[in-house]
Amino acid sequence: MTSRFTELVVDCRDPEGLAAFWCAVLDFEVIDRSEGKVEIGSWVPTVEEVRARQMPPTVVFVRVPEGRAVKNRLHLDVSPVDGSTEDEVTRLIGLGATRADVGQGPDRTWTVMSDPEGNEFCVLRTLAP
Known part of the structure; x- marks a missing residue:
């Protein structure tokens, strides 16, 4: 049994603004959005594509209420x-x-x-x- 790296989630104050910034940086596009969450990626793979081989992960920006207080441990x-x-x-x-x-x-x-x-x-x- 194995797993695939499918999303990187970033806690933030402004998901729309941060997603727009990273779309411009990475030449990604918004592939999903809902209240307080925006997901960006290079394309939307199907579940079958993800199972078959390593697909590029997406980045998900999620609104959180707390402010950042410590250094990120991942970048x-x-x-x-x-x-x-x-x-x-x-x-x-x-x-x-x-x-x-x-x-x-x-x-x-x-x-x-x-x-x-x-x-x-x-x-x-x-x-x-």
Whole structure:
């Protein structure tokens, strides 16, 4: 018996706003929404497709009443696919992200950022040819 990684759930204050930000970052689209919840992904796989092979997980943003009080123990890493890492950092700042200092030091090859609700993520090396 095995399981598949199907969703990453992010607790947040504004599911619609955070989903819009991450759709722009990842070139995803909204695939489901309900009261206080928005799910985004690259497509909606069927249950059969998920059972047959590893499918890309979706990201679900769920409204929660409490404010964030501690550092996230999980974060996303993204890699630009059609430009430089610095160009992608500039684009993400334009979307509402900010640079974050988590003690990573100046000699790192990645950039730590925060999304509009303060969730940290990293921009890694470019995958562009």
